[in-house]
Structure formats: C-alpha cells, structure tokens
Amino acid sequence: MRRLIATLACTATVGVVTPALAAPAYAQAPAAKPVTALKKQFVTGRGVHFTSVSKIDVGGLTSVKLRSKGTVGFGRTGVTASDITLKADWGDLFGDEEEMEGLNKPIHTITVNKTTYSSGHLFDSLLPEGKTWLRSPGGDPAREFSSSFLINPLDPNTLQTVLSTTKARGRGGVIGGAKTTLYRGTITVKQLLSASPATRKQLNGMSAKEKASRISWKVWLGTDNLVRRVTTSTRETVKIKKTSIQMALTSDARFTGWGKKIKVTPPPADQVADLSDIDGEAPQTPQLLDLNRGLGR
Numbered sequence: 001m002r003r004l005i006a007t008l009a010c011t012a013t014v015g016v017v018t019p020a021l022a023a024p025a026y027a028q029a030p031a032a033k034p035v036t037a038l039k040k041q042f043v044t045g046r047g048v049h050f051t052s053v054s055k056i057d058v059g060g061l062t063s064v065k066l067r068s069k070g071t072v073g074f075g076r077t078g079v080t081a082s083d084i085t086l087k088a089d090w091g092d093l094f095g096d097e098e099e100m101e102g103l104n105k106p107i108h109t110i111t112v113n114k115t116t117y118s119s120g121h122l123f124d125s126l127l128p129e130g131k132t133w134l135r136s137p138g139g140d141p142a143r144e145f146s147s148s149f150l151i152n153p154l155d156p157n158t159l160q161t162v163l164s165t166t167k168a169r170g171r172g173g174v175i176g177g178a179k180t181t182l183y184r185g186t187i188t189v190k191q192l193l194s195a196s197p198a199t200r201k202q203l204n205g206m207s208a209k210e211k212a213s214r215i216s217w218k219v220w221l222g223t224d225n226l227v228r229r230v231t232t233s234t235r236e237t238v239k240i241k242k243t244s245i246q247m248a249l250t251s252d253a254r255f256t257g258w259g260k261k262i263k264v265t266p267p268p269a270d271q272v273a274d275l276s277d278i279d280g281e282a283p284q285t286p287q288l289l290d291l292n293r294g295l296g297r
Contacts (some may be wrong), residue, residue, distance in 0.1 A: 031163035035156050037225035044080075047073040047262030052149050052253035059245040065089040066148040072141070073112075073262040079154050081112040081264035082141040086148060111141040112264050117272065118282070126282065131273040134282055143199070149251035150215055150234075152196055153227040161195035162187055162217060175229050176256045178222040186214045229254045 041048070051069040058064075070084035087106045105121030116139030123134050146152035153159050165185040172182030190211040193199045203211065213234070220229040233250045266272070275282060 031160050031166075034163060034221055034225045034227065035160045038154070038156055038159060038227075041226070041259060042074045042076055042078055043259075044075050045073075045261055045263070046259055047071055047081075047257075047264075048154070048255050048260075049257040050145075050253055050255050052251060054148050054251035055249070057248045059247070068148040070145075071262055071264065072145050072154060073264045078156070079142040079145060081262075082110070082145045083264045084109050084144055109144055110264060110266060111139040111144050112266055115139050115266070116144065117267050119267070123282070126278045127273050128277055131271055131277070133267045133272045134278065135272050135274050136282065142197075146196075146199070149230070149253045150232045151192065151217055151219075151230050151251075151253075152199070153219065153230050153253075153255075155196050157195045157197075158192070159227070161191055162219065165191070165217075172220040172228075175220055175222075176254065178224075178228050180220040180222050180228050182218060182220050184216075184218045186216050189213050189215065224258075226258050227255055 049069075049071055052067070054066040056064045066086065066088050068084055068086045070082060072079055073081035073083075075081075085106050085108050087104070089104055107118065107120035107122060109119075110117040110133075114137070116136045117133045118136065119133045127134060142152065142155060145154065151158060151162055153162075162185070163183060165187045166183045167185045169181060169183045172180035174180065188211065189206070190203065192215065193203050213236070216233045218229075218231045219227060222228050229252070231250070231252045233248070235246065235248045238245050238247055
C-alpha cells in the first residue's frame with residue numbers, strides 16, 4: 001500500500017505551456033514588502049487558517065482531487081506546527097478495487113515538536129486496539145502544510161522567489177473581506193523547489209526537462225501585504241503506449257485569520273501508538289508535488 005500511494009502521491013511539477021517572460025522592474029519591486037509582512041507574523045502562539053482544493057485531470061477522462069483545511073502555527077523562525085485534515089478523491093482511477101477503499105477517507109495529521117501524529121481510515125487497520133493515532137518522528141509541519149498544493153506562501157524564501165517572477169499585477173477584488181492586489185507570473189520547477197527547504201530534496205531524481213518546466217501562478221495580497229489566496233496551474237502531454245494524453249493540474253489555496261491565537265497540541269497520549277507497535281510500514285499521505293509525475297508514468 002505504501003509503495004502504491006508513494007508512487008501515485010508523486011507528480012505535480014511538470015510542464016506549463018506558457019513561455020518564459022521577463023518580469024518588468026515595476027512588478028519585481030513589491031516582493032520585499034510581503035516578505036517583511038510575513039516575517040512579522042512569526043510570533044509564537046499565532047498563526048493562520050487555510051483551505052485548499054487541488055485537481056489533476058487525466059485526459060479529460062478521470063481526475064484526482066485533494067481537499068485540505070486546517071491551522072498553521074508560527075514560531076520565531078516560521079511554521080512550527082500544523083493541524084490538517086486532507087481528503088483525497090481518486091475518482092474512478094482504481095475502479096472497484098476493495099484494497100483501495102480507504103483512500104477516499106479523510107486523513108487527520110497533527111505535527112508539533114517535530115513529531116507527526118496521523119489518524120484516519122488508512123491507519124485504522126494498522127493500529128492496536130484502543131489506539132486512534134500513529135506517531136512518527138522527524139515531522140515537518142511546513143511540508144505537511146504544503147503537500148496538497150505547489151506554492152508554500154508561508155515560507156519567506158518561496159514567497160520572495162515567486163513574486164520576483166511577477167509579469168503583471170492589477171486589482172484583485174475582495175477576498176475574505178480584504179481588498180487585494182493580484183500578482184501573476186510563471187516560475188520553473190527548479191526555481192520553486194530550490195527556494196524551499198521543505199521541498200528542495202524533491203529535485204533529486206527529476207530530469208532536466210522536468211526541472212525546466214513551468215508553473216503559472218497567481219497571488220492575491222491584502223493591503224497589509226499578507227497573502228489571501230494563491231492559485232497555480234500546469235499542463236503536460238504524456239505518452240502511454242504510443243497514446244498522447246493531456247494532463248492538467250490546478251490548485252487554489254486561501255488564507256484567513258492572520259495573527260490570531262493558535263494552539264496546536266498533540267492528541268491524548270493514551271490514544272497514540274508508535275511505529276514499533278504496528279506490523280509493516282505506515283501509509284504515506286498524498287503529496288501533490290509528486291502525484292502528477294506518478295500518474296504520467
């Protein structure tokens with residue numbers, strides 16, 4: 001099961017068809033203000049709420065959707081904790097295979113103090129009786145948070161890198177009660193992944209073509225220069241047994257409640273099992289960044 005999910009949970013960064021365009025100087029200049037505004041939010045006990053919807057369309061015949069929502073907690077250095085519920089809808093990709101029944105059930109993940117706690121249908125059959133959470137060491141809340149969409153706007157380096165590729169800006173309307181300015185542009189996969197420690201290692205194993213492929217993005221900033229919405233889109237043509245298939249990936253993430261008090265806590269200790277308490281390996285949750293590549297191979 002883990003290998004299957006890891007393979008499928010492995011491809012989102014291949015090729016948008018938009019050509020590269022140089023960003024005009026007027027568009028690049030505002031990048032510093034949003035980064036400064038973001039860093040000011042890095043206060044222990046504060047955070048932000050988010051929702052996201054991502055979709056991979058395979059030849060117009062089937063699609064995979066990832067929906068996530070949750071809370072991200074900050075510390076002085078950035079994202080330090082997260083509480084996220086992820087629901088994957090695999091459509092008819094697996095048909096009626098009984099083994100795949102649990103894939104469409106929600107997964108609840110809490111990451112705090114570099115430890116991840118996972119709960120949900122995929123884990124139920126693995127856990128000892130009376131336990132509802134599986135504890136894993138080495139947790140990364142930033143990676144858990146950004147696993148279901150391509151751009152992590154809560155990472156200063158990523159936000160600065162993305163905004164530096166701006167090619168246009170204009171009125172963004174009102175989002176969540178905030179008046180916004182819309183920035184848009186394109187960025188290469190290599191640029192995006194190299195900017196973020198949480199995703200940089202995913203460059204390993206990518207071909208030069210994959211690294212050079214482009215992602216179209218839009219970022220809506222409020223008058224306080226905080227991110228209110230981020231969308232991305234990519235397209236690619238893949239060949240499977242001499243048949244060309246069009247694949248398209250989109251993601252839409254929204255952010256509310258900037259600066260509010262946030263407290264992310266581990267689940268009750270008596271409900272938690274460790275990896276040593278289960279038979280076999282634990283399943284991996286879907287990672288959008290890898291999912292599109294897996295489906296295209």
